[in-house]
Structures are given as structure tokens and as C-alpha cells.
Amino acid sequence: MRDGCSGLVLSGGQGTRMGGADKGLMPWCGRPMVEWVCRQMRPLVGELAISCNRNVASHAAFCDRTLSDAHAGYPGPLAGILAGLRSLCGTHLLVAPCDLPAIEQELLRELQQLALAHPGRIAVVRQGERLQPLLCVLPRTLLAAVDSAWAAGERSPSRLWQRLGICELACREDDPRLLNFNCPEVLLAACQSAHGEWGSYVDHR
Template identity: 30%
Template sequence: MSEIVGVILAGGLSRRMGGGDKPLLALGGRPMLAHVVERFRPQVDALVLNANGDPSRFGVTDLPVVPDTLPGHPGPLAGVLAGMRWAETHRPGARWVATAAGDTPFLPLDVVRCLAAALEGRPEEAIAIPSSESGTHQVFGLFPVSLADELEEGLLSGEARKVMAWIERHPTAVVPFASEGGVDPFFNANTPEDLSRAEALASSSSPKATI
């Protein structure tokens, strides 16, 4: 299998959380980002963090911080594109970028493997995304690096501002994931109330790790 570059998307504006860098909020005694890195890093061949602004604030990790290549915060697909461009330069053998949200501390430990399996035998431009009881999760996905130029054109023209609409322009595999212990594996902490719930879940079940 070709190399897969993982991209943690942390470039959102976090309006519902009151602004700031949501992945750096404390969860279980360490940054929420630490939980994401711990679960996602073993699944990919290289891992980067997509975020804008001063990269030093993510010094708690050893990850390369890759900013959007387009101005104006055009949304999650800009982070996907940034990961694709990084892969083209630093991992030219990579066929896909796998994405994960920086506020999903319980993401599946096999999400990349399952998405890759769903693309076997499909066209080169096919995309795989996960789903769960709460719906599809297009911020997570396995995206061919070969779509970088098309994606950039779509973002510049405005045609790729709606994530699912752009994804569905390509052959798409939707891979279902079951809840684990009653918890949606793609649970994300969007609000202070969500963070409180995640804190309770993390203190009872999440293993410790360093990043």
C-alpha cells in the first residue's frame, strides 16, 4: 500500500467554544490534541497538524504545523489541501492524506485501515469517509493526493466551500463505525458542555500517553 500522510485539522475558529485553539483545551489532564495524536499517529506513515497563525503554540507536539495554502479560512477542505501540498513536497510517494479533527479524542484506532480497505478496487479519484449513528463525518476522510489541483481550483472558485458537495463529485465510499461503550467514536467537543462530557469519558476510560 502507498504511504498515507495523516493531517489533524486544527484550523477552525472554535466560535461555539468561545474562540481560541480548541484542541489545546485540557482533557483528562493533558491537551485534547494529545488524545487525538495518540490514537491517530500509529495509523499513518507521517503526521502533520493543519493550523494557522503562530505555530509555536503547538510546541506541545513534535508535529510539523502546516498552515492553509489559501487565505481567508475557506474551511476544512483548505486543511485537506494543505496536507496534500505537504505530502507532494515531503512524501512524494504518498497516495492519500487521511484527515482527523483535532477535537475528536475518541476517534477509532482503525479508522484509516477501514477507510483504505473500502477504497480497494475503486477508481483512483475515490474518497472514503466514515459514518456513525450521528451521521457522516466528512472532516474525517481518505483523500487522494492527486486531487490537489482540482481541490484548489474548487476552493478558489467557491465550488468546494461545502465539504460534502465537493466529496460527492467523486466516487465515494461511506464506511460505518459502531459506537464503543455507548460513545460515538467521532464525538467532538464543540461546546463547553461537550468538553465536560468528554472530561467525564476521558477520566473513566482514556489511556494516558505523552506526545
């Protein structure tokens, strides 16, 4: 699926929980979080983009191109996903947020395979009881539907995906690949343990 799939890493938010910092560029185990995600996605896609609304040059070092929201004011992740569907040329769009630096290539590959097995549906990760709508694969054939929903005022990826039709990749609630570092306290704790629990993990990436 590599040549037919484009990749998009979402790093365009305000970073409210990070005190306004550009979340994707925050360091985790010695590298920006967005770089970890890009490194895992890169072998699976024909083109790789990052959705970012600031520090464009810094983000550009990790991808083929950067995309910015068409609307000002940080309108949310659906805006970034819509920009990816509009701009990238793959038959499918593999999407992941920048604050999952422990994500592994194998999980992303399983998500791609699920999407291929269910044409026309959006493949989404379910972590225990929670849907993870920003970790997904969308068929580009849904561009018009997503565009129409956006124009009608929809801003929730989760609500829209379920309305358009999903298939789910089930993961455990405590799956370490889905550790979310979206606030300074969690990120600091992870960095402090980098030479312990995460030391061998970093060595293999």
C-alpha cells in the same frame, strides 16, 4: 499503507463554539484534544501534520510539521485539507478533526483499508444518517480536482467529496469513538466524568 499515507489533523478553525479558544489545545482527560487524535494516527502514517493557524509552537509538539492556510480569515477545513494535499508526499491523505479525541486507531485503519479497496475514491465515515466529511482518506491523485474546485469557489468538503466520488465506512449513530467535543458544555461534561466512564479509557491510551 503506513509509508504511503500521510496524516493530517485539522486544528485550524476559529473555535467559534469554544468562545474563540483554540479548540485543539483544549484539555480532554488531561491532554489537549489534538494530542489524543495524533497519538491514534501516528502509527498509521509515514508523516504527520497538523493544520493550525495559531499557537503553532504548541501544536508542533505533537506532529512532524504544521501547516497554515494559504488564505487569511479562517476560510474553513477545505483550505487545510488542500494545504495537506499540496504539501505532504503520501499517495493518500488520512484526515481527522481535532475535536474527536475518543477516535481509535482501529477505526482509522479500517478507513485506510477501505480507501485501498476503492482506488480513486474518497473513503469517508458515515455516522448513522450523517456523513462525516472531515474524517476521511483522500487519494493524492485528486489534488488537481480539489485545487480546481477551490479556485472555482467551492468551500464544502461534503459537497465536493460526493461530487468526486466516495466510499463509506458505516458507523452507528451512537458510536463512542465519534463523540464530538466542539463546545465548552460538552467538553466540560466529559472532563467531569473522566474518573468515571472515561477513567478506564484513559488508562488504556
